[in-house]
Amino acid sequence: MWDDQRLPLSKIVLQGDLTHVTAKDVQHAFANLEHIGTFMSQDINVLQQSVEQIPWVSQASVRKQWPDTVKVFLTEHQASAIWNGIDMLDTNGVVFSGDVSAIEEQKVKLYGPKGTELQVLQTYRDSNGQLAPLGLSISSLVLNERRAWQVILDNGIRLELGKDSMQERLERFISLYRKLGDQVSKISYIDLRYDTGAAVGWFPAEEAGTAHAESKKVG
Known part of the structure; x- marks a missing residue:
């Protein structure tokens, strides 16, 4: 399991017209992933799938930006x-x-x-x-x-x-x-x-x- 402290909230850039989903929800989804290696070596598809399991999330697009930032664009269900x-x-x-x-x-x-x-x-x-x-x-x-x-x-x-x-x-x-x-x-x-x-x-x-x-x- 990931240590929440290894993924500071400031390293998540959350984008989208959001009402119900927060950066903390995304951080929690990432923190509960099993992983091999470092955060930046994690499969981008796995990251995206984990975000799409968050309640209210309709679609998600995840991009990694070296050295330690992840950008997440979300669309919520209406x-x-x-x-x-x-x-x-x-x-x-x-x-x-x-x-x-x-x-x-x-x-x-x-x-x-x-x-x-x-x-x-x-x-x-x-x-x-x-x-x-x-x-x-x-x-x-x-x-x-x-x-x-x-x-x-x-x-x-x-x-x-x-x-x-x-x-x-x-x-x-x-x-x-x-x-x-x-x-x-x-x-x-x-x-x-x-x-x-x-x-x-x-x-x-x-x-x-x-x-x-x-x-x-x-x-």
Whole structure:
């Protein structure tokens, strides 16, 4: 293992538009490498790979400058969503690790089986665009193991969309939502897993705003 004292922080030149990664993170990554010989004889590819393992790092370029300086240019992932509660997705649907609490802006929460990251992200983007004219947005989108979709809107309404014809069912919701007018605040969930119509779960009058609801099919 390397001795941290053999790689002074002043010998690392860190470049890039960085928010989450620090020179100390890079120093720590280098310090934990097994090595043969001196620092300057270390394989540059090994150094680069070690930096790319740092949370938030998307790409890295490492150059050595004799006698004792290493220049590191980094590009960070840009978080688009929180993935399965613990990781994040960047703008290309790539999963990366990092401190979720470090995100300043509120991000949508997406959930899905492994390998569905890009599908879920793209579905979120498309569906959120459909909902925008209503002044609504998606706060959570779930693709479960059975490949059925569930949406939680920013106003708390839950939509059950099932496996098939998701976009058509979302359009059906939009049409229904416009007809409901002031009644939307009384809705707990809307089940659209029907060929036509939908089942609307209403909050009982005495329990409005609670998690209990009564269901009635409309349409």
